[in-house]
Amino acid sequence: MKRCSSLWSAVIAGCLWLGTASVQAAQLDEIKARGVLVCGVLDIFEPFGYTDVKTRSVVGYDVDVCQAVGRKLGAKVQIKPVSIEARIAELQQGHMDLLGAGLAFTPLRGEQVAFSDAYYVSENVLAVRAGRGITVPGELEGKRISYVKGSISEAYIRQALPGATAIGFEDVSSAFTALLQGKVAGFSTSQEVLHKLLTRLGDKAAQYSILQPAIGREVWGLGIRQDEPDMLVAVNSALRELEAEGAMQAIFDRWLGAQTLYRMQRSFKVEPIR
Known part of the structure; x- marks a missing residue:
């Protein structure tokens, strides 16, 4: 009797597994069947x-990344604006x-959603006036550093420079x-924002330095x-193909490269998040 019960338990478990696998596979199949991939993006960023x-x-x-992934999946992309607070x-x-x-x-976010391979890396950096003897982040210890309230910069400042005063x-x-008026010794923000601000200074940008390493x-x-393993595999495969083809570099150059206000160089590639 126990053997029979165990056999039925195994059969039921197998059926449940197959049913789950079918549902998971159907989620990617549904996208391909309707020919549309709905991608949420911010519209004020x-x-x-x-x-x-x-x-x-x-x-x-x-x-552009969403559009490129959609092409790899054989689907038209529908862009859906979302807010930072509601996106997850x-x-x-x-x-x-x-x-x-x-x-x-x-x-924490890794427990809420599944993450694809990394498609972008944003560094938080410090800017200072050039020629003031500050060449590395550690030399801002004990000094005043400005940042935008509510941004992640505050946490980075306090972690990297606990003796500094974050303003x-x-x-x-x-x-x-x-920083421009000399009220603080350093300014902390993302590299994208800082490059754009310095570019707008024109020739005066040379009066400021971006410290390395990033904080x-x-x-x-x-x-x-989380329940879409087939989707995750498909998206990662698409990103890796786009990287190999040079498409990811092209997207970076279009929006952040040397011919833009940001004048940045790409220092990362698509790879698993560690």
């Missing part, structure tokens, strides 16, 4: 996702298939102006629902 005033459509780095919840609730919204990996400002312009590093992945 230039240059990664923002509304073009001329076309009134959402464009940017994340949008909307993905979990099935309002989109893929989330490309500047989503930096953290252990929060309401917006980027105010925090940067504090913080955010690794971004595309968000996928």
Whole structure:
């Protein structure tokens, strides 16, 4: 009797596993069947996702990545604007298939959604006036550093320079102006923001230096629902093909490269998030 019961338990477990596998496979099949991949992006996060005033459509780095992945999956991409606060919840609730919204990996987020391979790396850096004897981040210990309130910069400053005084400002312009006016010795923000600010200074940009190494590093992945292993495999395969073809470099150059306001060089490649 016990043997029979065990046999039936094994049969039922096998059926459940097969049923689950079918459901998971059907999720990717559904995207291919309808021919549409719904991708959530931010629409106020230039240059990664923002509304073009001329076309009134959402464009940017994340949008191009979504479009490229969609082509690899054989699907037309539907861009869905999302807010920072609701982006993970909307993905979990099935309002989109893929989330490309500047989503930096953290252990907590890793429990909420599945992350693709890294498709972008954003470094948090420090800017100082050149020629003042400060050449590495550690030399800002004990000094005043500006940052934007509510940004991750504050945590990076306190972790890397616990003896520094972090001074929060309401917006980027105010925090940067504090450095320009000599009210602080350093300014902390993402490399994208800082490169754009310095470019706008024109010839005066040479009066400021970006310190290395960075004090913080955010690794971004595309968000996928936890119960979609086939989708995760397909998205990672697409990203790796796009990397090998040079498409990811082309997307970076279009939005952040030498011919843009950001004038940045790509220092990363698509690879698993560790």
